[in-house]
Amino acid sequence: MNLNERDFTVGDVPGVLWLPETLPAPLVLLGHGGGRDRKSPPMTGRAELLVAQGFAAAAIDAPGHGDRPRSPYDDEEIALMQRAMATGEPVGPIVVRYNADLARRAVPEWQAVLDMLLELPEIAGPVGYFGLNMGSAIGIPLTAADSRITAAAFGLFWPDLVAEAAKRITVPVEFAMQWDDEHIPREAGLALFEAFGSAEKSLHVNTGRHKDLPRYEADSAVRFFVRHLKK
Amino acid sequence: MNLNERDFTVGDVPGVLWLPETLPAPLVLLGHGGGRDRKSPPMTGRAELLVAQGFAAAAIDAPGHGDRPRSPYDDEEIALMQRAMATGEPVGPIVVRYNADLARRAVPEWQAVLDMLLELPEIAGPVGYFGLNMGSAIGIPLTAADSRITAAAFGLFWPDLVAEAAKRITVPVEFAMQWDDEHIPREAGLALFEAFGSAEKSLHVNTGRHKDLPRYEADSAVRFFVRHLKK
Numbered sequence: 001m002n003l004n005e006r007d008f009t010v011g012d013v014p015g016v017l018w019l020p021e022t023l024p025a026p027l028v029l030l031g032h033g034g035g036r037d038r039k040s041p042p043m044t045g046r047a048e049l050l051v052a053q054g055f056a057a058a059a060i061d062a063p064g065h066g067d068r069p070r071s072p073y074d075d076e077e078i079a080l081m082q083r084a085m086a087t088g089e090p091v092g093p094i095v096v097r098y099n100a101d102l103a104r105r106a107v108p109e110w111q112a113v114l115d116m117l118l119e120l121p122e123i124a125g126p127v128g129y130f131g132l133n134m135g136s137a138i139g140i141p142l143t144a145a146d147s148r149i150t151a152a153a154f155g156l157f158w159p160d161l162v163a164e165a166a167k168r169i170t171v172p173v174e175f176a177m178q179w180d181d182e183h184i185p186r187e188a189g190l191a192l193f194e195a196f197g198s199a200e201k202s203l204h205v206n207t208g209r210h211k212d213l214p215r216y217e218a219d220s221a222v223r224f225f226v227r228h229l230k231k
Numbered sequence: 232m233n234l235n236e237r238d239f240t241v242g243d244v245p246g247v248l249w250l251p252e253t254l255p256a257p258l259v260l261l262g263h264g265g266g267r268d269r270k271s272p273p274m275t276g277r278a279e280l281l282v283a284q285g286f287a288a289a290a291i292d293a294p295g296h297g298d299r300p301r302s303p304y305d306d307e308e309i310a311l312m313q314r315a316m317a318t319g320e321p322v323g324p325i326v327v328r329y330n331a332d333l334a335r336r337a338v339p340e341w342q343a344v345l346d347m348l349l350e351l352p353e354i355a356g357p358v359g360y361f362g363l364n365m366g367s368a369i370g371i372p373l374t375a376a377d378s379r380i381t382a383a384a385f386g387l388f389w390p391d392l393v394a395e396a397a398k399r400i401t402v403p404v405e406f407a408m409q410w411d412d413e414h415i416p417r418e419a420g421l422a423l424f425e426a427f428g429s430a431e432k433s434l435h436v437n438t439g440r441h442k443d444l445p446r447y448e449a450d451s452a453v454r455f456f457v458r459h460l461k462k
Contacts, residue, residue, distance in 0.1 A: 179432075179434075190421075193436070198438070199438060200438055201410075201437075201438050202435065202436065202437045202438075202445075203410075203434070203435070203436035203437075204433065204434070204435055204436075205424070205433065205434035205435075205436075206432075206433045206434075207429070207430060207431055207432050207433075214433075216454070216458070220451075223447070227447070
């Protein structure tokens with residue numbers, strides 16, 4: 001599939017916009033995971049699925065990711081994470097703390113990007129957000145803060161530090177977790193699902209470890225956006 | 232959609248077989264809920280979805296349901312259930328006990344029906360089972376007992392009396408539960424999901440009460456059978 005792909009920059013944040021054939025189109029924001037960037041395979045893969053359903057999709061590099069510089073603090077936290085991974089220590093507390101800092105930086109960036117995108121004649125209608133792992137750590141406070149986002153798909157994160165924002169979210173949510181996640185205990189995943197204030201929310205659990213999340217959950221998230229953003 | 236529908240009887244059990252255009256076809260057995268029968272709307276609706284994906288589907292009347300006579304014991308348990316519903320007492324203990332008795336009667340009936348269906352030239356390949364509520368109470372011991380069933384979609388039931396059979400099931404399972412079920416506590420639904428011995432299992436939770444299970448979960452179950460029975 002040939003994606004109609006357009007690069008953009010807002011301030012010093014590089015981004016990419018994918019457009020479907022029929023315009024104007026509703027928009028889904030794609031938040032990438034830790035260590036990834038705006039054009040890594042999960043982003044382009046989800047963009048393809050969304051564009052095929054008539055959505056526009058947009059991704060930006062998170063702070064310290066992709067083409068963006070790392071601060072000394074970024075370097076320090078990434079080194080701690082890598083050391084924990086190598087020694088088998090729990091990586092959760094570091095990820096939770098570091099991603100909360102990234103979210104504080106990334107939320108206003110996403111909001112400025114959304115301001116720009118919603119000015120384009122190619123974009124019209126409701127906005128969704130789709131992001132797992134760090135994409136949830138950033139997307140949960142973003143969705144809580146920005147009423148323009150009216151449906152969101154999240155997953156694979158701890159409740160610590162994001163549960164308060166999750167409680168303020170009232171738009172429909174689809175949440176994915178892994179039943180045998182070696183990093184995120186079951187109770188933690190269920191607690192984050194429970195935290196969302198949304199009257200309409202769905203939880204998808206699959207057996208397997210953290211990285212075994214089935215590919216078909218991306219199709220499921222796209223169907224979720226079709227139900228909520230195209231009615 | 233015009234369903235190619237064929238009535239049959241095995242012993243004193245009335246059943247119906249729906250066939251797709253392309254034959255022979257893999258088969259999904261449909262177990263109806265309490266108070267329903269082989270041709271009630273959830274059965275014909277799911278049959279339509281399955282036939283559209285190239286599956287044959289079959290349903291039979293459970294003991295004491297549809298065109299089948301009720302025993303004095305059936306009458307007694309149904310009266311107790313209706314009284315509990317009317318007075319707001321917990322209906323779970325009665326349903327669990329009564330459905331366990333129905334399952335003891337229904338499992339050998341399903342197995343005789345399956346013997347007959349697998350002799351038909353129109354049926355070939357793997358077999359699935361799909362049933363919620365009483366359809367799970369019967370389907371869980373059936374799937375545990377019959378190795379011809381190689382994928383199963385269940386939901387909306389208590390772990391009491393079926394958890395032991397669930398532990399013996401090792402084929403892929405998709406399980407649906409309601410987060411705000413007024414009859415089945417969350418912990419009970421999660422405990423039944425956890426009980427399945429399957430290495431590959433998925434849980435779909437949605438907000439809402441017992442009868443609010445979203446229609447799109449039937450589409451999801453059909454996709455589950457496509458993944459597991461048509462590969």
